[in-house]
Amino acid sequence: MDLLAVHTSVARQDQANALARAAVEQGLAACVQTEAIRSTYRWQGEVVCEDEVRLMFKTTRALYPALEALLRELHPYELPAIYALPVIAGTTEYAEWVRSSLRQPDQA
Template sequence: PDECPLAACVNILAPCRSVYRWQGKVENTTEIPLLIKTTRACYAALAARLLQLHPYEVPEIIAVPLVAGLPAYLTWVATEVLSSP
């Protein structure tokens, strides 16, 4: 996240097992969930960058909203992230 900070921080969770069907076959693989904190303004640029970097053709890039948060923390996220216009 150092060159062009599209996210304030990332939590790299412990490996998980993922079960899903892909092209008719049930896959059972090990994956690493990432919790990436950014702003709405930066989400699109972040998602585009993740798509470039991710080895999958269709990676799971999804966003959940925050409805509240420690004000100082939310301010920190906003200042950390390069808020594109």
């Protein structure tokens, strides 16, 4: 299966909405889900605990480089976490919908 679930997080819902809309409008994600989370991490020597919004982009391996480039360009963080997890199983119909909702990789 060539589907990926690409994750990142931002500080606010409006930032998440902007990233999600750009990815879907450009055909780099079939769907983007957002959810409120609480993150604890070390940044510049200090432990920080903050509310964030996690995004999950549904895309393909072929479009990952273009999606990553878009996220790097638009992401508000100095060092955003952008990572992809393979979808190892899923319904054939859903996978076909994802693929049909995306632009062709040669257009990336």
